[in-house]
Amino acid sequence: MKQYEHPLVEAFDLTAVLHALSDPYRLSVVQKLAEAQPQPCGPLQAGRPKSSVSHHFMVLRRAGVVRTEVVGALHMNSLRDTELEQRFPGLLSAVLKAAQSEQECRAG
Template identity: 50%
Template sequence: MRTIKHPKIDEVTVEQVLYALSDPIRLEIVEKLWRTDEASCNALDGGRPKSSMSHHFRVLRDAGLVWTRNEGVAHMNALRRAELNERFPGLLDAVLSAVRAKSGGLRRHRTSRSR
């Protein structure tokens, strides 16, 4: 399996993060990862086509939001929460709080390991 590239957190820009979060599907993925430590692409795809989900995961990775690792034939994804909070303090919390206010989403969150 090919190596998955991730940007260094100091190379990530706020514009990239906001662009990635501007899409409802990507925002839904991030919201789901907020509630868990790690999840497979299949667990996060919502029944959508693999080709479109590959694009969304690539945008999230390129924006520094998601860390993806190979586990057998599966791709496991985790939110780069600690790194993002260090780089852009409060940004992710503010965006996801707005999602919670809008939809009643975001149930209890757990602390995830940083990447």
């Protein structure tokens, strides 16, 4: 039951966080995690091949956006929202609000 490495809050890099959030699939994952935490990768696959999903989770983890805990056979993902809020106050919530308002705009 080996666990993942996650960067410390002090080591968060703003451009890495912004880059992690700048991909549509990864942003959708973050939105879904914001609604229900933690979640394994499965329900977040959205039809992609597993290797692609795995890659995107790695990007999110390395940026400090997501924490993954291995629980039995499942890799449970959650947002590092309090840590992000501590390091970059207001950033994640602004992005989540923006993402939601954008979706509502597109919906009409």
